Amino acid sequence: MGYAFLAGAIAAEVAATTAMKYSEGFSKLGPSLVTLLGYIVSFALLAQCLKTLSIGTAYAIWAGVGTATVAALGLVLFGEGLGLAKIAGIVLIVGGVVVLNLGGAH
Numbered sequence: 442m443g444y445a446f447l448a449g450a451i452a453a454e455v456a457a458t459t460a461m462k463y464s465e466g467f468s469k470l471g472p473s474l475v476t477l478l479g480y481i482v483s484f485a486l487l488a489q490c491l492k493t494l495s496i497g498t499a500y501a502i503w504a505g506v507g508t509a510t511v512a513a514l515g516l517v518l519f520g521e522g523l524g525l526a527k528i529a530g531i532v533l534i535v536g537g538v539v540v541l542n543l544g545g546a547h
Contacts, residue, residue, distance in 0.1 A: 443493035447502060450486035453479045454507045459514055498541050505538040 457479025464472035490499050509531045515521035 443490045443499070446486045446490035447494065447499055450483045450490060451503055451506050451510070453483035453486060454503065455510045455514070457483060458507070458511050459518070462515075462519065501538050501541045505534040509534055 457476045460472040460475035460479060461467075463469065464476055467473045467476075487499065487503055512521075512523075512527060512531055516523050
């Protein structure tokens, strides 16, 4: 169940971050409210997943998958570039999450 909460936390965080881009510096009410609600939901679900998952692993997955997903959405939704440095960064994030999972609690 911990991973289900974690998946929800990631989805809410990605939605909140994407809405923040659409809020244009919090000048648009709708996207600003989605940002606020998304982060509240994300942290609430992250707190629930920490009941069963180790904090290091859960946070690494939350931050890493969220960052990689937001980078991909930036490419698709906002036409942001995808240079070699960005690709390398995403690969390193994913690799770090894998290593943390492999060395997780026994």
